[in-house]
Amino acid sequence: MKIGLVGFPGSGKTTVFNALTGLDADTGYGGAKPGTKNLGVVRVPDPRVDALAGLYSPKKTTYAEITFCDIAGGTGSRELDRSVLNSMREMDAICQVLCAFDSPTATEPADPGRELSDLQIETVLADLEIVERLAHRLRKDRSDPQLLKLLERILEHLENEQPVRSLGLDANERKAVSGYQFLSLKPLLLVLNVAEDAVAEEPAPELVAAAAAAGSGLVPLSAQVEMDIAQMPAADRSEFYEELGLGEPASHRFVRAAFGLLRLATMLTAGPDECRAWPVRMGSTAPVAAGKIHSDIERGFIRAEVTRWDDLVELGSEAKCREAGKLRVEGRDYVVQDGDVCHFRFNV
Ligand SMILES: Nc1nc2c(ncn2[C@@H]2O[C@H](COP(=O)(O)OP(=O)(O)O)[C@@H](O)[C@H]2O)c(=O)[nH]1
Ligand SMILES: [Mg+2]
Missing domain, CATH: 3.10.20.30 (Beta-grasp domain)
Structure with a gap:
């Protein structure tokens, strides 16, 4: 499973990427060229696999994995490069990093709600372009009236600036349009990147409501803190999590949220050769x-x-x-x- 990290420059994508993967990609302003990608693989922690491995002492123990792709976003403050939208199409799910900390170099205060709606509009417009073209062709050649009807419903929703995700398509309808890789239909997880001293605060109710309206989950975390801890030697980490009252690494919370959002269930196989977790669609x-x-x-x-x-x-x-x-x-x-x-x- 591949999750793309997207967002506006300086929102903290690469910092979140490092926090989730424990890697050390370059952070900081203006560095990454649009379309540059960092890739990292994370093992999904699973106590059930641990318990089965304890029982069988297998030759091999295999956890589920998530590949994170940090997609650099462009140089303008409120624009995404075309290459970002293209990279997003290859992902199974999208994670948008929203900046909620006041950065010393930013000229405006953080506005995560606006970042959410700005990216939503970009994905809606990109999908609209595709649907208009498809619908136009189908109207002309009358080859598939059923698909045309579905596309016209989607078109109307997009014209109202709503993501396809919130249209409530059933399983068959999703299947009928799955080949088009609509960006606004991909599962969306929002990371609210908050300041170090705001980790314990509840996110603003307007933002929680906006996330729900976009059909998305919201995970607050302080990327800088999580990255610093993730890059420490493993033996030192738990002490810091306790001291900061965080309980567990952000990657664990994130992965649970991602599994729920993607509607994945874990099937297990167990034996003396291998104990393994297999993510399957619910x-x-x-x-x-x-x-x-x-x-x-x-x-x-x-x-x-x-x-x-x-x-x-x-x-x-x-x-x-x-x-x-x-x-x-x-x-x-x-x-x-x-x-x-x-x-x-x-x-x-
Ligand atoms: N204070 C603070 N700074 C952060 C946080 N997350 C990221 N930054 C800083 O913001 C800048 C941009 O972060 P980066 O991850 O490179 O953003 P990207 O452009 O979205 O990849 C870097 O200087 C980070 O150190 C955070 O949670 N708190
Ligand atoms: Mg970056």
Whole structure:
């Protein structure tokens, strides 16, 4: 899964990137050329995988991963470079960093609400351009009246300056337009980058409301503090988190919010070879989830043997779970639940 960090210059994208990845990309004003990208991969911490690994002592333990892409935004203060919009299309989700700290070099006070609406307008206009062109073509050649009807609904919403995300498309409608990579339909997570001394404060109610209206989640954090701690030796970090009353690294809070926003559930597999977390879309049936592991398993799917991860850890083995009636045999219609440990039977 790939999440793009975007925002206006100086909002703190690269600082957030460093905080999330523990890397050391260059921060500061005016440095990065538009379209420059930093890439970093973060392991999703998961105590369920740890517990299963404790049980099986597997040769390999694999966590889910998120790739972060810090996309530099351009030089004007309220404009994004075209290359940024193009890079955003390649992402599974967008994280906009909103500046809420008063920076010594800024000429105006921080206005995160305005940054949110400015970027929203840019993505809405970019989508509008595509939808107008498509709708025009479909009106002319009359090849797909059903798609045209859907596009006209989207067009009207965009003309009202609303993101496609808030239109409430159903699963089939989303599928019908998924190839167009609408920017304003991509899941959006907002990071509110606050001053060091404001971490404990609740975000302003107007901003919370604006985030909700945009169909997005809001995670407040102080990027500078989090970056400084993330770059310390691991052994020193927890002391600082406690001292600052932060409890846990921002990356943990961020990753949880991102999973919820992307509507991902974690399927687990466990055994002496490997214990592993697999992110699957919520609502995935057993064969579809199995296809994440290998397309052969999806194709030859016979059944899934499912235990809950905590039952398995408590009872100690699949055999014990079977005896205790805690191992279920599920067919191809079964919808995989977050925290299911699945063992698939399949024909090759
Ligand atoms: N005081 C303070 N400064 C920050 C914070 N986050 C970023 N900065 C500073 O703001 C400047 C711009 O940050 P940077 O991450 O390079 O922004 P980008 O242009 O969005 O990548 C840098 O000098 C950072 O050190 C923060 O939470 N508090
Ligand atoms: Mg930067």
